[in-house]
Amino acid sequence: MQQETLAPSGLGELDIDLSEDDAAFAEEWMTWLDTHLPAMHEKLADAGRDADKQALARDWQSQMAAGGWAAITWPLEFGGRAATARQQLIFYLTSAERRVPPLAGRIGINLCGPTLIAHGTSEQQQRFLPPMLDGRHVWCQGFSEPGAGSDLASLRTRGVVDGDSLVITGQKIWTSGAQYADWMFALVRTDPDAPKRRGISFVLVPMTANGIEVRPIRQISGDAGFNEVFLDEVRVPLTNVIGELNGGWNVTRTTLANERAILFMGQQMALTATLRKAITMAKVADPQGVRAADDPHFRDRIAQAWIDVELVRLNGMRNLARVLAGKEPGPEGAMSKLFGQHVEQKLHELALDLGGEFAILDRGAPDAPNRGKWALGWLRTRASTIGGGTSEIQRNVLAERILGQPRDPWADA
Amino acid sequence: MKFEFTEEHQALRSLIAGVCEQQADPRACYDGQSMIDTRLWSVLCSAGVVGVGVPEAYEGGGGGPVEQVIIAEELGRAVAAVPFSEHAAAAETVALLGSEEQRKRLLFPLARGEAVAGIVLPTPANLKAVEAHRDGARWRLSGHIPLIPNAGAATALLVPAHEDGQVRWLVTEAAQVSALPTVDRTRPAAAAEFGDADAELLSGTDISERPGELLMTLAAAEAAGAAASALQTTARYTTERHQFGLPIGTFQAVKHRLADMLVAVENARSAVYGAAWALAEGETAALSASLAQAVATGNAVAVVSDAVQLHGGIGVTWECDLHLYLRRVKALEATYGSPSTHRGRIADSLLDR
């Protein structure tokens, strides 16, 4: 069999026609990367502490913003490039290929920015978008609460109108990056008497305001990635409410379906890299001379892992073909989250298992497989089927929206 | 670009779906002794579907694997009892390996569907079972093949045999083909007794894997289509059937199973399309074909089994069409290599190079 078994889906493989504009876009992006990327890679390699990495991620974002690369999907007037689907594809592919570091403020740029652009007043846009773009303001998302996870609309953090201010009291939880954030976009209940989804407002809260306390939560892996955020009579001007007061639920609905169709590329490349490494290691004998590649059960699981990663790629390509042809993303797009997160979990579990008895060794032990990184990856990916909507909720969505099944009787109308 | 279905592709899909809806009668193979859905086959022949992969110069449709996969998927959706996939793989072999004279003579009847072709794949067991000897300008085949999938209605057979240390392909219309009772009557298998049957040797000497890869891909497409249809039927049923005062699709145990079935179906289709495009672009498709087989047939068995479960008692009756689907996908899973066989091939290529 001559076929390249672990083909990266490079641009060549996609076989898409690039317009002159697209080609110029690609050229400009590559040239920009050549000038800026090597120095940043060097600095990142030397960075030790989390805080240093965070500072570098901000520095990188300001460079990207200056080059016009921080938010390519935003409209031109806000410092974006109104990138076409093909250009986004080029951008994400090369970002993954060339290991372009993530932006410090990606949550703001990807989630809050489009919402502001769609629903904000021009004053709000002028005020919040420029510092969001260049990394002066890093944002976190304050949606989930202790009592409101999957059932987000049951959230109870109160926002009481007092003159021209909103006074916010309550608690958010699982807030990723809140410990570094300057601002939080949050959902708060501004009308407790209205039906669940009609009494919610979308509001921007400075993390430096009086009455805010952030407590990091240690994750399953030992990292401190998300936080509890306590709000005690935090006062923000009413001009920080995006959209109508009590109209916040609809404001959050700004969808990113097209973008998601293209983002799969990054996911697929990460999966391929993990698989490639796992396969390489399976062929090497452990300290006792045992090779996972000689074990029939592992061989079958490795083949299945390759199949799964291929399926993530193929589903993505099908969806991409639709999007590039100007059609709505198909069911493949909605599926890819459910399937992709499952594949990611299974793959990391396999990588850990391949170590056999040595899988129990953690960082610091000389014979720990992949220097303990497999264990870390395995633990971290337990969250894949929870964050951003659990797999149970995804199954509901698929069955209801694509297969036309009735909604859960307890769900809101 | 790859994976983009054009309007012509969509039109082809609707055409086949329409023909199947009006003409397909899979039950004929269960109620009588029929080895093929004669009416459907003749409609497919006159619509030029049977020879879609044959070059236009030989009266074929000049299509390729993508068109063939669409057809096979729709035929699978209808559990159509026609040997489209095997016939297509046999014609592909002749087109690849026949001399110009042989192509002219052999491809016309195949393109028109006047001859129904079966194909014996060059597995070690099959190659051991048959011998070919020269007899003047012609050849003679001897031996016995106990199982040729979906060849119950075949009037011509493509047979591989060792000749001078090489695998060569022969065409015979003189083998004694006897249909065998099969669990899935819509793909009736046959045994072949050659007994010095007259045959001719295709002139090409390439050891082409392509007919087998095409066949595996088309069989996988049939499975994907059958699974998609079973899912569709089931998703409708679960909104209509009420228990405890609610449509049963309200219950999450049902709903979530449906969602998993959807993922399984779409994965099967993606795997099949991946193989179709690999074949269409002339890439080495061994791995893609194994991927298609490993995913589509296994997933189809899981999906159709779930479909039976979600129908309750009615799902396990003769009257309900689901058993036609269940039999079909199980047969497809067992044919041309099981999912675990194909995973084995994938593992070999990943780990033993």
Ligand SMILES: Cc1cc2nc3c(=O)[nH]c(=O)nc-3n(C[C@H](O)[C@H](O)[C@H](O)COP(=O)(O)OP(=O)(O)OC[C@H]3O[C@@H](n4cnc5c(N)ncnc54)[C@H](O)[C@@H]3O)c2cc1C
């Ligand atoms: C790594 C990570 C980062 C996160 N970052 C953020 C962030 O930055 N900002 C933010 O706001 N949130 C964040 N979250 C929160 C995330 O959105 C929630 O964890 C998620 O929505 C699930 O809510 P929950 O944790 O309360 O679980 P629950 O909703 O309590 O779910 C518990 C279990 O019950 C199941 N369940 C619940 N409802 C149903 C139902 N109707 N049908 C079937 N099963 C059901 C769930 O599937 C799950 O298995 C993050 C989460 C993780 C893991």
